[in-house]
Amino acid sequence: MNQVRKIWDAPTRLVHWALVVLIPFSWWTHDDHMDWHLMSGYAVLGLLIFRLLWGFVGSTTARFTHFVRAPGEVLGYLPSLLTRERSQFTGHNPLGGWSSLVLLFALLSQLVSGLFAVDVDGLESGPLSYRVDFDLARQFANWHETSFIVLQVLIVVHIAAVLFYLVYKRSNLIRSMITGSGISNDAQPITFASWWRIGCVTIVAVFVAWWVAAGFQL
Amino acid sequence: MGLAKHKRLLLGVFLAFTPIAAICQSAEYTEIIEQRQALYREIGTAVKAIRDETRKSAPMNFVIKSSVKRIASGLREVQPMFPEGSGPEAGIETKALESIWKNKAEFESRYTKAIEQADKLVLVAKQKDMKKTRAQLKSLGRECKGCHDKFRFDE
Numbered sequence: 001m002n003q004v005r006k007i008w009d010a011p012t013r014l015v016h017w018a019l020v021v022l023i024p025f026s027w028w029t030h031d032d033h034m035d036w037h038l039m040s041g042y043a044v045l046g047l048l049i050f051r052l053l054w055g056f057v058g059s060t061t062a063r064f065t066h067f068v069r070a071p072g073e074v075l076g077y078l079p080s081l082l083t084r085e086r087s088q089f090t091g092h093n094p095l096g097g098w099s100s101l102v103l104l105f106a107l108l109s110q111l112v113s114g115l116f117a118v119d120v121d122g123l124e125s126g127p128l129s130y131r132v133d134f135d136l137a138r139q140f141a142n143w144h145e146t147s148f149i150v151l152q153v154l155i156v157v158h159i160a161a162v163l164f165y166l167v168y169k170r171s172n173l174i175r176s177m178i179t180g181s182g183i184s185n186d187a188q189p190i191t192f193a194s195w196w197r198i199g200c201v202t203i204v205a206v207f208v209a210w211w212v213a214a215g216f217q218l
Numbered sequence: 219m220g221l222a223k224h225k226r227l228l229l230g231v232f233l234a235f236t237p238i239a240a241i242c243q244s245a246e247y248t249e250i251i252e253q254r255q256a257l258y259r260e261i262g263t264a265v266k267a268i269r270d271e272t273r274k275s276a277p278m279n280f281v282i283k284s285s286v287k288r289i290a291s292g293l294r295e296v297q298p299m300f301p302e303g304s305g306p307e308a309g310i311e312t313k314a315l316e317s318i319w320k321n322k323a324e325f326e327s328r329y330t331k332a333i334e335q336a337d338k339l340v341l342v343a344k345q346k347d348m349k350k351t352r353a354q355l356k357s358l359g360r361e362c363k364g365c366h367d368k369f370r371f372d373e
Contacts (some may be wrong), residue, residue: 121366122265123359130270134263218273 007091008180009059009192011201015051016177019107020042023155027148028144034124038213045111046209048116052106060190061091068101069094075190086171090184099158106151115212117141127215221259247301254299255312257292264288268355272348279346286343289358290336309338313371325369332361 022044029037055064077094082089087093118125118137129137165171165198176182263287271277271285305314320323335358342354366372 037265118266120263121359121362122262122269123355123362125266125269129266130273134259134266137266180250215273 002183002185003191004181005090005184006180006192007061007176007182007184009062010180011058011198012062013053013092013177015047015048015054015178018047022047023151034119038126039115039130040180042110042213044107045115045212048104048107048111049208050201050205051118053204054193054215057193057197057201059192062193064101067092067097069097074098084169086183086185088171088185090186090188090190096161099154099161103151103154103158106147106154107146112142112149113140113147115140117144130215145186235345237318247304248310250299250301250304251308251310251312251314254296257296261292261296264292265355265359268343268351272352272355277348283341283352286336286340290333290340293329293333297326297333299359300325315369315371318369321368325365328361328365328368332358332365335361 022040026040026044029040051062054062060066074094075151081095095170115128115138116128116132116137117140118134119141120138122134129140132140132142163171165173171183173182267285268282268289271279271281293343300314300318302319304312305316305319306312307316335354337357339354343351344353
């Protein structure tokens with residue numbers, strides 16, 4: 001029974017689209033606008049902390065326990081990729097769940113490496129680079145570069161997958177991520193987090209991001 | 219027949235020594251290129267140390283004092299370490315661009331300006347005012363960057 005229902009809550013969508021804006025912005029500013037690059041990085045850090053916490057205490061479809069499935073289930077899902085039928089899952093399908101997790105992990109690697117990195121002249125550095133020596137901070141910078149290539153590849157794969165679902169499987173995931181609503185054919189209940197919960201997690205995420213940006217010095 | 223053998227031997231000796239000569243030549247530049255790279259790493263380390271200290275709530279002045287001096291002395295040591303032939307043509311990994319030797323006068327004048335800024339940093343740091351130290355480090359950084367943009371390979 002196909003029905004249109006709300007699948008994604010506002011915070012999950014907001015985090016997603018904010019990343020869509022900030023990741024290219026970070027890329028653009030990394031060469032000559034290091035101040036903006038750092039600010040953008042702190043914002044991404046806040047968003048990532050929020051999203052990771054949201055994976056534990058957020059709405060049903062945002063939770064890791066909801067979308068990270070056993071490898072067997074992922075393998076079982078693969079044959080259905082070839083059929084043009086709509087996905088049987090509300091929220092992430094088993095493969096999409098893992099793809100989200102991998103993207104989050106790549107973003108985490110990007111952030112951590114950037115926090116400790118220093119440029120070749122020692123003139124620009126992440127807020128935690130004072131905790132490591134120059135050579136190690138340079139290695140973090142190399143990691144930051146490699147990590148970004150990996151992130152770019154994953155983003156291209158992600159976009160390709162979304163287009164595949166749009167064209168081949170006639171499932172508009174982009175619209176769902178904007179409006180929050182999508183067609184679902186199961187009656188699995190979804191609990192949406194309350195505003196006070198959104199507020200609490202936001203405060204924690206902003207505080208931690210700010211604390212890291214200040215180099216753990218309050 | 220005997221002569222031909224002799225010639226072959228000579229040729230063999232000649233061929234054997236050609237690569238050695240070439241290696242010796244590049245070894246000469248290897249040393250200087252590696253030395254200047256090591257010095258730049260030291261300068262980078264000193265710049266980072268100053269930045270790190272000026273950002274701390276309780277900066278350690280002795281670190282800043284030794285670092286600013288290291289930058290000023292390091293720049294003086296590196297400046298004469300760009301002999302002709304130690305650029306990309308040396309066949310050793312170096313970011314030094316050919317433009318250094320094509321515009322040697324500009325390279326030298328920029329280098330002198332950077333040393334002036336480094337000397338000024340030594341003086342400013344003595345005031346133990348972190349804001350001023352940071353600002354002067356920025357001025358030095360601009361000189362560094364201006365030169366790098368023109369004469370260093372950008373990855």
